[in-house]
Amino acid sequence: MGFYLITGGAGFIGRHLSNELLRAGHRVRVLDSLVEQAHAPGSDIRLRRDVEFIEADLRDxxxxxxxxxxxxxxxxxxxxxxxxxxxxxxxxxxxxxDLGTAVLMQEIMTQPVKRVVVASSMSIYGEGMYRAGDGTRVETASRTPEDLRGGRWDPVAANGEPLSPVPTDEGKRPDLASVYALSKYVQERLTLMLCHAYGLEAVALRLFNVFGAGQQLSNPYTGVLAIFSSRLLNDQPPAVFEDGEQRRDFVHVEDVARAFRLAMEVPGATGEAINIGSGQSHGISRVATLLAEAMGRPDIEPQILGRARSGDIRHCFADILKARDLLGFEPRHRLEDSLGDLVEWVSGQQARDRADDAQRELEKRGLVI
Ligand SMILES: NC(=O)c1ccc[n+]([C@@H]2O[C@H](COP(=O)([O-])OP(=O)(O)OC[C@H]3O[C@@H](n4cnc5c(N)ncnc54)[C@H](O)[C@@H]3O)[C@@H](O)[C@H]2O)c1
Known part of the structure; x- marks a missing residue:
């Protein structure tokens, strides 16, 4: 059995990962600085007693x-x-x-471990993969601010023909449209490059939209399901950008925790960046409706804003063939059947709805079109 360090292990995914590792008989140590935005005052920050906890910043x-x-x-x-x-x-x-990961990697060079698994993100892809009418793959689809202002939400081919969104595989060239995406890509590359150079094993998991119990609800900058939940909890309609037909891939946090364990345990996956998604895609408006129903508020319909966020993408959902092949990963939860545990968690929370504040902040800075 192994002994593993989880940085950020007091967070949403980290807690589920601790449980997954302990269930499999491993020992767990967590290093986390308990960032306030991720741990709102009053939220329960205690970890299980069988988890060793170091409260510190990764840059320390x-x-x-x-x-x-x-x-x-x-x-x-x-x-x-x-x-x-x-x-x-x-x-x-x-x-x-990035500096946090740099410090970690610097220290790993003097105290080597067998393998490092880093959480990367689907955000590094930018717009997802498309197929043109003649069957060719298009990995450079994009929309101009004029398209967005004119409500032309779907990217089209250079000749104006429609494009069809298809699952995004790891071969798609990254298109880094936010500082967050850039920072996740740097984390991923630093880890894979340095481990390769020093003969250590490394795996990067590119996570799609993770959902489940324990999602931070008062943080307006995290997952869309958390934001929608806190709106509904406050009797407000979920606010949906564009026309609500944009598609994403929602993967359950228990599936993600298992993928992390497999990425540490499975021989042979090393040196790879691997998508972790559900392999399904859902329109955002439909997701808002499903959640309202699951929360017993079918009367609250999503509010379609008809406006876009600067740098936002239209569609991105995962091709998970590589995770299946290399990790033996198979998602066990489907969004439609798995909102129960999120809803149960939400109903025990008092989420302050800060989505309007977050949107105002973006508008003030000209980041909403
Ligand atoms: N949740 C998702 O949908 C999603 C999608 C793609 C990638 N990811 C990645 O997965 C990882 C975990 O995400 P999460 O959803 O659990 O987020 P989270 O905010 O719940 O957890 C992150 C944890 O990291 C800690 N942390 C932040 N900065 C730190 C620092 N400098 N030093 C020490 N600890 C620090 C926070 O206190 C928090 O407990 C992140 O790397 C995130 O980028 C998440």
Whole structure:
């Protein structure tokens, strides 16, 4: 059995990962600085008693050195996680995500571990993959601000013909449209490059939209389901950008936790960046409706804003063939059948709805079109 360090292990995914590892018989140590935005005052920050906890920032060299003592592998999950916010709190995002990972990797060079698994993100792809009418793959689809102002939400081919969104595989060229995406890509590359150079094993998991119990609800910069839940909890309609038909891939947090464990345990997956999604896609408006129904508020319909966020993408959902092949990963939860545990968690929370504040902040900075 192994002994593993989880950075950011007090967060949403980290807690589920701790449970997954302990269930499999491993030992767990967590290093987390308990960033206030991820742990609203009054939220329960206690970890299980069988998890060893070091409260420290990933940029604190001495703490990282202590945290690495005796561990077989590291899951690097610590990060600031808001795409919109990263566009104006640049130092904060580059500092926590990239300098943090740099410090971790620097220390791993002197206290090597067998394998490092880093949490990367679908955000590095930018717009997802498309197929043109003649069957060719299009990985450079995009929309101009004029398209968005004119409500032409779907990217089209250069000749104006429609494009069809298809699952995005790891071969798609990254298109980094936010500081957050850039910082996640740097985390991923630093990890894969340095581990390769020093003969250590490494895997990067490109996570799609993760959902489930324990999602931080008062943080307006995290997942769309958390934002919609806190709106509904406050009797407000979920506010949906564009026309609500944009498609995303929602993967359950327990599936993600299992994918992380497999990425640490499975021989042979090393050196790879691997998508972790559900392999399904859902329109955002439909997701808002499903959630309202699951929360017993079918009367609250989503509010379609008809406006876009600067840098936002239209469609992106995962091709998970590589995860199936290399990790033996198979999602067990479907969004339609798995909103129950999120709803149960939500109903026990008092979420302050800060979605309007977050939108105003983006508008003030000209980031809503
Ligand atoms: N949730 C998603 O949908 C999603 C999607 C793609 C990628 N990811 C990635 O997965 C990882 C975990 O995300 P999450 O949803 O659990 O977020 P989270 O905010 O719940 O957890 C992140 C944790 O990292 C800690 N942290 C932040 N900066 C730190 C620092 N400098 N030093 C030490 N600890 C620090 C926070 O206190 C928090 O507990 C992140 O790397 C995120 O970028 C998440």
């Amino acid at each position: 060299t001495a703490a990282v050195r202590r945290a690495l003592k005796g561990v077989d592998g590291v899951f690097n999950l610590a990060a600031e996680v808001g795409v919109g916010q990263s566009m104006y709190e640049i130092e904060r995002y580059v500092g926590a995500n």
